[in-house]
Amino acid sequence: MRLTLGLVTVFAFSVIIFSTFSxxxxxxxxxxxGQSATKSAVKALRAELGLDKPPVTRYFDWLGxxxxxxxxxxxxxRSKVQGDQGDRSREVVGLIIPxxxxxxxxxxxAAMLAIPLSLILGISAALYRNSYYDRSATGxxxxxxxxxxxxTAYIFILLLATLFPVxxxxxxxxxxxxxxxxxxxxxxxxFTLTLITMGHMMRMTRSAIxxxxxxxxxxxxxxxxxxxxxxxxxxxxxxxxxxxxxVIAINLAYMLIGSVVVEYVFNYQGIGRxxxxxxxxxxxxxxxxxxxxxxxxxxxxxxxxDLIGIISNPRLLYPK
Amino acid sequence: xTSNKSKELLLEMKNIHIDGFSDERxxxxxxxxxxxxxxxxxxxxxxxxxxxxxxxxxxxxxYTQPGCKIIKGEVNFNGIDLAKLTExxxxxxxxxxxxxxxQSAAASFNPAHRLMDQTISASNRLKINPTDVxxxxxxxxxxxxxxxxxxxxxxxxxxxxxxxxxxxxxxxxAMSPRPELIIFDEPTTALDVTTQVEVLSAMRSxxxxxNTAAIYITHDLAVVAQMADxxxxxxxxxxxxxxxxxxxxxxxxEEYTKSxxxxxxxxxxxxxxxxxxxxxxxIDAAYGSSKVLxxxxxxxxKGKTVAIVGESGSGKSTTARVITGLLPQSKGEIxxxxxxxxxxLEQRSKEELxxxxxxxxxxxxxxxxRQTVDEIIGRPIEFYQxxxxxxxxxxxxxxxxxxxxxxxxxxxxxxxLSGGQKQRICIARALAAKPDLIICDExxxxxxxxxxxxILKLLQKLQKDLGVTYIFITHDIATVKxxxxxxxxxxxxxxxxxxxxSKILNPPYPDYTELLLSSxxxxxxxxxTNLLNKRSS
Numbered sequence: 001m002r003l004t005l006g007l008v009t010v011f012a013f014s015v016i017i018f019s020t021f022s023x024x025x026x027x028x029x030x031x032x033x034g035q036s037a038t039k040s041a042v043k044a045l046r047a048e049l050g051l052d053k054p055p056v057t058r059y060f061d062w063l064g065x066x067x068x069x070x071x072x073x074x075x076x077x078r079s080k081v082q083g084d085q086g087d088r089s090r091e092v093v094g095l096i097i098p099x100x101x102x103x104x105x106x107x108x109x110a111a112m113l114a115i116p117l118s119l120i121l122g123i124s125a126a127l128y129r130n131s132y133y134d135r136s137a138t139g140x141x142x143x144x145x146x147x148x149x150x151x152t153a154y155i156f157i158l159l160l161a162t163l164f165p166v167x168x169x170x171x172x173x174x175x176x177x178x179x180x181x182x183x184x185x186x187x188x189x190x191f192t193l194t195l196i197t198m199g200h201m202m203r204m205t206r207s208a209i210x211x212x213x214x215x216x217x218x219x220x221x222x223x224x225x226x227x228x229x230x231x232x233x234x235x236x237x238x239x240x241x242x243x244x245x246x247v248i249a250i251n252l253a254y255m256l257i258g259s260v261v262v263e264y265v266f267n268y269q270g271i272g273r274x275x276x277x278x279x280x281x282x283x284x285x286x287x288x289x290x291x292x293x294x295x296x297x298x299x300x301x302x303x304x305x306d307l308i309g310i311i312s313n314p315r316l317l318y319p320k
Numbered sequence: 321x322t323s324n325k326s327k328e329l330l331l332e333m334k335n336i337h338i339d340g341f342s343d344e345r346x347x348x349x350x351x352x353x354x355x356x357x358x359x360x361x362x363x364x365x366x367x368x369x370x371x372x373x374x375x376x377x378x379x380x381x382x383y384t385q386p387g388c389k390i391i392k393g394e395v396n397f398n399g400i401d402l403a404k405l406t407e408x409x410x411x412x413x414x415x416x417x418x419x420x421x422x423q424s425a426a427a428s429f430n431p432a433h434r435l436m437d438q439t440i441s442a443s444n445r446l447k448i449n450p451t452d453v454x455x456x457x458x459x460x461x462x463x464x465x466x467x468x469x470x471x472x473x474x475x476x477x478x479x480x481x482x483x484x485x486x487x488x489x490x491x492x493x494a495m496s497p498r499p500e501l502i503i504f505d506e507p508t509t510a511l512d513v514t515t516q517v518e519v520l521s522a523m524r525s526x527x528x529x530x531n532t533a534a535i536y537i538t539h540d541l542a543v544v545a546q547m548a549d550x551x552x553x554x555x556x557x558x559x560x561x562x563x564x565x566x567x568x569x570x571x572x573x574e575e576y577t578k579s580x581x582x583x584x585x586x587x588x589x590x591x592x593x594x595x596x597x598x599x600x601x602x603i604d605a606a607y608g609s610s611k612v613l614x615x616x617x618x619x620x621x622k623g624k625t626v627a628i629v630g631e632s633g634s635g636k637s638t639t640a641r642v643i644t645g646l647l648p649q650s651k652g653e654i655x656x657x658x659x660x661x662x663x664x665l666e667q668r669s670k671e672e673l674x675x676x677x678x679x680x681x682x683x684x685x686x687x688x689x690r691q692t693v694d695e696i697i698g699r700p701i702e703f704y705q706x707x708x709x710x711x712x713x714x715x716x717x718x719x720x721x722x723x724x725x726x727x728x729x730x731x732x733x734x735x736x737l738s739g740g741q742k743q744r745i746c747i748a749r750a751l752a753a754k755p756d757l758i759i760c761d762e763x764x765x766x767x768x769x770x771x772x773x774x775i776l777k778l779l780q781k782l783q784k785d786l787g788v789t790y791i792f793i794t795h796d797i798a799t800v801k802x803x804x805x806x807x808x809x810x811x812x813x814x815x816x817x818x819x820x821x822s823k824i825l826n827p828p829y830p831d832y833t834e835l836l837l838s839s840x841x842x843x844x845x846x847x848x849t850n851l852l853n854k855r856s857s
Contacts, residue, residue, distance in 0.1 A: 216427040223383060224415030224442040224493075238432035314477040315431060 002306055006299045013295040014066075017288055018059050066292070069093065072285040074278075092285045096271065100293065102173065103263070103270035106186055107255045110193035114255075115248060118198045122205025122244075127232050129210060138206065141199035149258045153192045153265040160188060171266040189259075189266045196258055197251040204247040208240040215239075241312035249305035253298045330500060330533050331357040331380060336393035338375055338384060338557075349375050349388065350557045357501070360531040364548030364565070366538055366580075368768035369739075372557040377503045377537045381418050382410050397501070415442030419494035423506040425486035429478035435489050436474025443497040454496065461492040464529065465522040484515035488522050495526055502527065502534045508543060512631035512795060513839040520546055520841075521852055539768060541580060542841035545569055546848040553577050565845050579770060581843070588625075588780060590805045590821045596655075597622040597757055597789050598643065603652035605642050612638045613649070614813045620757070625783065625790040627804035627821075629797065629836065635813040636793045640759045643791070644678055657756065674704045677750035681762035683742035687734045693720075693745055694730040700752040719748040722785075723778060740771035744778065751782065759791045764799055776802050797840040801825070809833050 046052045050061065065072060071092035121141075125134040144152070161169040167187040177185070212218065213236055221235045260272030267273075271290055278286035310316045333355040339346045350372045357363050365373045378384060382395050382402025395402040397418065402410060414420075419442065422428040429438060439461075440454040449457075455474070462470035465488040478486060487507055494502050507523065508516040524547060527534050536547045544551055544565075551568045553560040553576070561574045572578050598620040605613040613635050620626050628636045641647040643654060648663035655661070657675070662668055680686040687696055697716045701707050707715060717727045723744040734742055743763060750758050760779070764772040780803065782788060792803055800807060800821075807824040809816040811832045817824060824833065838851060 216422060216424060217430045219385070220420070220422055220428040221430065222414070223378075223381065223420040225411045225413070225445055226415075226441075227411060235430050235432075239430070312432070315479045318477055318480065 006303050009299050010296050017291045071289040074283055074286050092289050096289055099271045099274045103259055106189055107259055110190045111252055114194040114198045118201035119205055122202040125206045126209040141202050144195045145199035149196045149261050150265055152195055153262055156188045156191055171268040189262045189268055192262050193255050197255050201247050201251050205244050208243040209236045212236045212239050242309035245305040245308040249301040253301050256297055328359045330359045332396040334394045336379055337391040338388055339391050340388040353559050357533050359533055362534045362536055362548045364536045364544035364551040366544050367554035371554040373537045373554050374505055377505050377535055416446055416497040417499055418501045419499045421490050421494050421504045421507045424510050425490045426483055431478055435476055439493040440496055458496055461495055464526055465492055484511055484519055487519050491523050502532055504536045506538050514631055517839045542843050545843055545845045569843055592624055592805050593621045595622045599655045601653050603642055603649045605647055605649045612813050616815055618808050623787045623789055624805040625792055625803055626806045627792040627800040628808045629800055630810035634810040636810055637761055640761050640793055674753045675756045677753050677755040678759040679746050679750050679763050682766055683746050686746055689734050693732050697748050697752050704753045719752055723748045739767050743775055757789045761793045
């Protein structure tokens with residue numbers, strides 16, 4: 001049920017993505033050939049790229065290919081003259097995969113840092129509710145949530161690269177970079193992504209647990225002699241997984257989106273940077289592919305969160 | 321129940337003062353109450369809501385709810401003053417030496433853990449017996465509490481067993497570490513009468529078996545009469561009186577206690593006629609795919625009161641929803657005032673809507689908390705009769721007088737009213753539409769007995785003055801005796817029987833009616849024992 005709903009969402013999204021880009025003014029053919037291009041040359045190029053077909057036909061052609069794992073060829077890098085041997089146009093898939101790997105590495109490391117940290121902070125803040133620790137943690141999280149990612153990124157650059165030059169400001173990596181080197185170079189973007197998502201996750205974890213702490217079964221647990229730690233970890237947390245996993249899903253997706261800006265700031269070869277560059281060049285196949293990947297990630301993450309919600313709730317897992 | 325209990329002191333609470341913080345200030349909840357309890361004895365603690373009985377029960381553990389604190393007093397349990405212990409020290413006593421059985425078992429079990437794990441969690445903390453020994457013992461406890469399938473019921477989750485079973489499992493959980501004292505805090509209030517009997521007898525026998533002392537908190541006198549050796553009556557945070565159960569029942573000394581005893585004396589002579597204002601014929605209804613009403617037919621005589629009784633899940637409230645059009649029936653028809661009513665609410669005329677009004681169980685949630693009394697009552701006047709301005713206000717005041725309140729209430733919000741006043745406002749709101757038929761859905765079950773009596777008297781007076789017809793939905797037989805002319809007994813979505821009160825409440829009974837009526841606790845302290853003997857023979 002949820003799975004089909006997810007598929008429908010992705011499908012609807014593909015329609016939106018495709019039509020949005022079709023409505024953009026200007027087109028790639030005139031862009032490449034320049035203002036002085038002859039009408040026949042433009043027409044020939046449009047025909048070759050399939051731009052002369054009606055949008056609906058183009059959409060289904062594209063969708064059909066996507067299902068076969070073919071996102072088409074990139075518009076840019078192609079030769080201006082038909083049949084030229086120097087055609088450097090590349091398959092979109094080949095272009096995206098390494099970039100996607102880079103982005104997943106970046107967000108993956110950030111997530112592995114952010115999720116446990118925010119859970120620990122959130123749970124401990126709930127445990128010592130209204131203490132100075134709780135207040136400073138929630139206060140600080142508000143600051144990180146409300147600062148935009150580029151600002152956070154620049155603060156990190158100022159602190160950890162300029163004033164105390166510990167980490168590099170440029171996170172350029174290639175296929176030959178070793179793992180240790182990767183960690184070192186991506187430290188600042190990882191910190192930025194961690195910080196911008198942690199605040200939200202920590203606050204929601206805290207409030208989900210505090211919400212449950214007012215339940216009658218918590219009072220019952222206290223009256224049966226459970227310690228404060230036991231009450232939170234054994235009695236409140238198992239019932240808080242559903243809301244917490246939802247928040248984590250949203251934040252992981254947000255991290256991926258946030259990586260567009262962060263990759264740009266740190267000049268990191270990720271999918272976000274690729275997308276921004278492709279938009280500049282009106283490289284439709286690449287932009288569409290990137291957008292579709294972002295949309296699917298959202299849907300998949302939400303599905304996983306729903307799944308965790310079901311698994312953690314015996315009422316849904318074991319019906320009467 | 322016999323008096324051969326030792327006179328060894330277990331718990332002695334002296335001069336307990338507890339304050340609670342609400343509405344931005346501190347209130348006194350308990351004003352110097354004493355309590356003594358001997359080993360193996362059961363003390364009944366009764367009073368209306370707000371009397372402080374629950375607070376007293378929790379204070380016996382040295383616990384106060386968040387927002388409350390013990391100002392003064394000692395809680396000597398086995399010679400140790402619990403009020404002076406640290407949280408850490410108290411946790412060693414809670415759940416193991418003193419355990420607690422809460423009112424709502426459904427809300428008091430953690431939904432995420434299996435029942436067995438919860439049953440033995442406190443005993444596990446003692447680290448005396450290994451887990452498998454505790455589990456075997458828990459199965460024995462389940463068995464002696466007459467739970468079905470005691471071997472496997474512990475593997476289930478709380479949502480997979482019924483409320484009555486949960487309440488018994490909670491008793492097993494309380495008993496598992498073999499405590500010296502159990503606090504029962506209204507353990508059967510949320511249960512149907514038929515289930516209540518099973519739970520009461522199970523609790524009593526297990527407490528007897530292990531000679532555990534208990535404090536039994538309730539507002540139901542008949543229940544406490546079955547359980548307690550001694551009874552203490554509380555009111556406004558102070559003790560009214562205390563005596564051995566039999567003495568207290570036969571010879572209450574204080575006026576207040578007597579008034580508690582006399583509530584059930586309200587009786588109305590029955591009358592009926594063949595002039596039906598409402599007839600529902602062969603109604604079937606379902607929520608989604610689960611069918612809840614099967615071929616229900618009921619006739620409501622004009623100007624009379626028909627009580628619909630049955631336990632939860634019997635379809636009483638669903639019948640009300642069908643009559644009001646909130647849940648369209650899948651089969652059958654409703655004849656109101658000689659005309660057929662369309663099943664759907666949207667297809668009924670404003671006039672038809674006006675003539676049938678409903679009053680709900682929980683007055684707290686039935687009123688918009690941001691509207692004043694004037695707006696709450698004035699709105700149906702404006703909507704159905706088109707009366708506005710000064711005239712509307714005088715109508716509202718007229719209605720307020722009818723429900724024995726006055727114009728000083730006009731500007732009040734629901735939060736500034738007591739439970740009984742709120743329910744009166746709900747009655748006035750229903751009357752504002754000048755209905756022919758009012759459906760009262762458990763209107764008194766959320767109220768204290770004395771307040772209940774006031775509401776029932778008011779409803780009777782209004783019927784006499786205005787000739788309005790009532791459908792009275794309830795599971796409380798005392799209420800039924802007090803107010804009804806005719807009774808409809810429902811069970812599992814079907815009508816068991818309908819007839820005059822005298823006919824239904826006197827033998828011969830169909831099986832289910834018999835079970836229902838015999839399960840209603842009586843003031844006689846031997847009632848439960850006699851009933852169980854009779855049923856087992």
